[in-house]
Amino acid sequence: xxxxxxxxxxxxxxxxxxxxxxxxxxxxxxxxxxxxxxxxxxxxxxxxxxxxxxxxxxxxxxxxxxxxxxxxxxxxxxxxxxxxxxxxxxxxxxxxxxxxxxxxxxxxxxxxxxxxxxxxxxxxxxxxxxxxxxxxxxxxxxxxxxxxxxxxxxxxxxxxxxxxxxxxxxxxxxxxxxxxxxxxxxxxxxxxxxxxxxxxxxxxxxxxxxxxxxxxxxxxxxxxxxxxxxxxxxxxxxxxxxxxxxxxx
Amino acid sequence: xxxxxxxxxxxxxxxxxxxxxxxxxxxxxxxxxxxxxxxxxxxxxxxxxxxxxxxxxxxxxxxxxxxxxxxxxxxxxxxxxxxxxxxxxxxxxxxxxxxxxxxxxxxxxxxxxxxxxxxxxxxxxxxxxxxxxxxxxxxxxxxxxxxxxxxxxxxxxxxxxxxxxxxxxxxxxxxxxxxxxxxxxxxxxxxxxxxxxxxxxxxxxxxxxxxxxxxxxxxxxxxxxxxxxxxxxxxxxxxxxxxxxxxxxxxxxxxxxxxxxxxxxxxxxxxxxxxxxxxxxxxxxxxxxxxxxxxxxxxxxxxxxxxxxxxxxxxxxxxxxxxxxxxxx
Ligand SMILES: [Fe+2]
Ligand SMILES: [Fe+2]
Numbered sequence: 242x243x244x245x246x247x248x249x250x251x252x253x254x255x256x257x258x259x260x261x262x263x264x265x266x267x268x269x270x271x272x273x274x275x276x277x278x279x280x281x282x283x284x285x286x287x288x289x290x291x292x293x294x295x296x297x298x299x300x301x302x303x304x305x306x307x308x309x310x311x312x313x314x315x316x317x318x319x320x321x322x323x324x325x326x327x328x329x330x331x332x333x334x335x336x337x338x339x340x341x342x343x344x345x346x347x348x349x350x351x352x353x354x355x356x357x358x359x360x361x362x363x364x365x366x367x368x369x370x371x372x373x374x375x376x377x378x379x380x381x382x383x384x385x386x387x388x389x390x391x392x393x394x395x396x397x398x399x400x401x402x403x404x405x406x407x408x409x410x411x412x413x414x415x416x417x418x419x420x421x422x423x424x425x426x427x428x429x430x431x432x433x434x435x436x437x438x439x440x441x442x443x444x445x446x447x448x449x450x451x452x453x454x455x456x457x458x459x460x461x462x463x464x465x466x467x468x469x470x471x472x473x474x475x476x477x478x479x480x481x482x483x484x485x486x487x488x489x490x
Numbered sequence: 491x492x493x494x495x496x497x498x499x500x501x502x503x504x505x506x507x508x509x510x511x512x513x514x515x516x517x518x519x520x521x522x523x524x525x526x527x528x529x530x531x532x533x534x535x536x537x538x539x540x541x542x543x544x545x546x547x548x549x550x551x552x553x554x555x556x557x558x559x560x561x562x563x564x565x566x567x568x569x570x571x572x573x574x575x576x577x578x579x580x581x582x583x584x585x586x587x588x589x590x591x592x593x594x595x596x597x598x599x600x601x602x603x604x605x606x607x608x609x610x611x612x613x614x615x616x617x618x619x620x621x622x623x624x625x626x627x628x629x630x631x632x633x634x635x636x637x638x639x640x641x642x643x644x645x646x647x648x649x650x651x652x653x654x655x656x657x658x659x660x661x662x663x664x665x666x667x668x669x670x671x672x673x674x675x676x677x678x679x680x681x682x683x684x685x686x687x688x689x690x691x692x693x694x695x696x697x698x699x700x701x702x703x704x705x706x707x708x709x710x711x712x713x714x715x716x717x718x719x720x721x722x723x724x725x726x727x728x729x730x731x732x733x734x735x736x737x738x739x740x741x742x743x744x745x746x747x748x749x750x751x752x753x754x755x756x757x758x759x760x761x762x763x764x765x766x767x768x769x770x771x772x773x774x775x776x777x778x779x780x781x782x783x784x785x786x787x788x789x790x791x792x793x794x795x796x797x798x799x800x801x802x803x804x805x806x807x808x809x810x811x812x813x814x815x816x817x818x819x
Contacts, residue, residue: 257568264562264571267578268555269790271798273586276555280579283562287572294568308567332801388811389804396800481566481624488681490566490624490674 244420245358246300247320248427250310251417251463253293254321257311259342260286261474265329275332278378282339285371292364312482316471323462324407326471333396336386338404340379340444345411347376348436352428361426380444387448394449401445402453409458411437417463492550492614492638492703503719520721525651528594536720540650541595542611543722545602548588549613551581552606553787557621558630566624573670574627580663587659591652607792615773616703618781625678625685625692631671633693633700633738639664640734641704644724653722672741679745686746693742694750701765702773704731735763 264283270276294307305313324342329335350372353365386393412434414422421427445452461467481490506514513533519526526532558578565571589599605611616634621627642661648654678689705727708714717723725733735754742749753766775781 261563264575267559267562267575268552268582269559269794269797271794271801273552273582273589275798275801276582277579277586280575280582284572284575284579287568287575291568291572308569311568312566332798385808386801386804389808390800392800393804393807477563480564485682485684488566488685490570490677490681 242301244417245361245426246297247417248421249293249297249300249361251320251322253290253297253307253310254319255325255342255346256286256293257290258319258321258471258474259325259339260284260290261478262325262327262329263335263339266335271332282375282378285368285375289364289368289371292367296360296364308482312479316467316475317465319462319465319467319471319475321462321467321471322407322410323459323468324404324410326462326468326474327404327407328470330400330403331396333386333393333400334404336379336382337397337400339375340383341404341408341441343372343376343379344437344440344444345408345433346372348433348440349428351436352432356427357425380440383444383450384448387445387450397448398450401450402455405453405455406457406459409456410460410462413458413460413463415463492547492641503716517719520649520719523647523721524649525654526649527651535716536722537595539717539720540653540722541592541597541602543717544588544592544595544653544656545597545605546612546614548585548592548602549606549611550617551585551588553613553617553791554581554634556787556790557617557619557783558627560621561624561627564624565627570674577631577667577670580667584656584660584663587656588653591650591656594652603795607788607795609779609788612777614703615776615781616699618776618784618787619696619699620783622695623688623692625675625688626696628671628674628678628689629692629696631667631669632675632741633671633696634703635664635667635671636738637700637703637734639668640730640737647721647724649721672745675747676745679747689745690747693747697750698768698772699776701731701735701768702770702776704728704734706770706773732762735765739763 260283263279263286266276266279267283268276270279290311291307294310298305298307298310322342324338327334327338347369350365350369353361354369356362356365383397387397388394414430418427419430422430442452459468481488504513506517509517512531516526516530516532516536526536555578558574558581562571562574562578565574589602592602593599602611606613616637621630639661642657642664645657646654646661648657675689675692678685705711705714708726708728711727714723714726718726739749739754739756751766753764755764756762757764776784779785
């Protein structure tokens with residue numbers, strides 16, 4: 242299978258798993274406005290999943306739909322970033338996870354808008370509108386809660402420290418990234434990280450949060466070696482499709 | 491129904507002659523179909539009844555997120571997941587409009603939420619039933635949102651302006667909710683034997699609780715009469731329940747599901763269905779807190795509120811600091 246198939250899976254799976262995590266908040270958020278906003282984010286991410294996994298299925302050419310890819314693969318075949326499968330834990334972890342991902346997602350889609358592949362460019366254009374809003378919102382909340390009360394500050398810093406090791410994976414580039422960059426389909430190698438770092442520094446400064454010193458990187462998502470958390474996400478998500486094989490819903 | 495047992499503090503409805511001049515003018519405006527707005531004079535009973543009714547309705551929207559939210563992560567396709575997310579998001583939005591409408595009567599959202607959490611305020615009994623299978627999501631959309639529409643369409647003409655306008659916005663979204671629920675049921679009925687059995691089982695469990703949503707029979711309700719005189723209620727409980735049965739029975743037949751009521755049959759003479767006796771003991775037990783999920787629902791809402799306290803405090807602390815920074819400039 243070509244590198245674009247692999248890349249579409251990576252994008253689609255990250256949207257799917259993050260959308261799943263965010264949707265777990267439904268009805269349990271700190272305020273009604275947050276319930277609405279979180280549901281809205283999850284909804285956008287599921288829509289983007291349909292586009293990316295739809296493209297993956299089309300590229301694969303074996304008749305697998307976006308649903309087949311979402312519901313009928315096991316965890317070793319999932320290609321999402323480890324970051325997005327990390328549990329919600331509390332609102333701080335959820336917001337920081339969202340922010341770290343949104344910032345990467347925003348700059349990645351920014352590059353993909355200019356992709357030499359029209360289908361990729363079209364998905365990126367549509368998704369970027371939504372993701373710009375996700376980023377605006379998550380950055381704003383990181384700033385407010387980082388610089389809120391002593392407790393909110395401490396929780397946000399703890400979440401940042403815990404999730405930090407999962408950020409490095411976003412910038413580890415492999416042959417798939419290199420092939421797509423060379424073809425002008427994916428972002429030029431090394432182009433997203435400096436943008437991410439620059440924005441991150443500005444937001445953290447405003448949020449009075451410290452950039453963690455650790456340089457250790459947890460990796461494996463791109464090759465399907467996940468954390469233990471993913472198996473439970475899939476058990477939950479895929480239950481009906483697995484329990485009633487071939488049923489239509 | 492979402493507000494299914496609203497007390498009015500009235501033991502009987504006053505006639506115009508018995509009212510003092512101010513109250514009489516108020517009642518005449520209502521009789522003339524004029525809208526009452528927040529700054530207008532209103533009898534204390536009208537205000538209190540509206541607060542109870544609107545807040546019960548708002549609480550129902552908020553608690554109602556829980557049974558459906560229970561299946562979002564397990565929705566069987568990406569499209570179903572997106573539809574359900576959109577639907578539950580709408581319900582949270584309904585809660586928000588309704589709390590805003592209640593706030594125009596001089597009570598804060600936080601105070602109302604506090605009443606919900608302390609058990610002082612009620613919400614619709616229907617949300618104290620569990621969603622055990624995917625078909626329950628279909629049954630809720632079809633029956634529960636169906637019953638909601640039945641009740642809310644006339645409330646668009648409610649005498650209190652802000653409530654009436656909230657209902658107009660809400661009703662626009664409800665028909666999509668009902669359609670998606672019925673569509674889930676229809677797909678299940680077109681599917682395997684196991685899927686069809688799942689749909690029938692959901693109807694069996696949700697049918698009677700849905701009929702209870704309209705509240706106690708008219709014969710037992712003095713509150714209903716006062717609310718109707720004030721036009722914060724347009725139809726009696728039994729009228730709405732009858733309409734709901736008449737609408738739903740053919741829909742069930744169309745997809746091949748059997749309504750679990752041996753007494754249900756068309757009555758040519760009255761031009762409506764006859765149907766069996768509702769188990770009002772169950773209804774009162776659920777309202778008292780003894781439904782299958784009352785404890786879980788309240789626990790979940792209280793936990794969400796308490797766990798979220800640091801977030802709300804953090805946001806207001808930031809807002810205070812930001813305001814102070816602006817003031818210092
Ligand atoms: Fe609603
Ligand atoms: Fe609804």
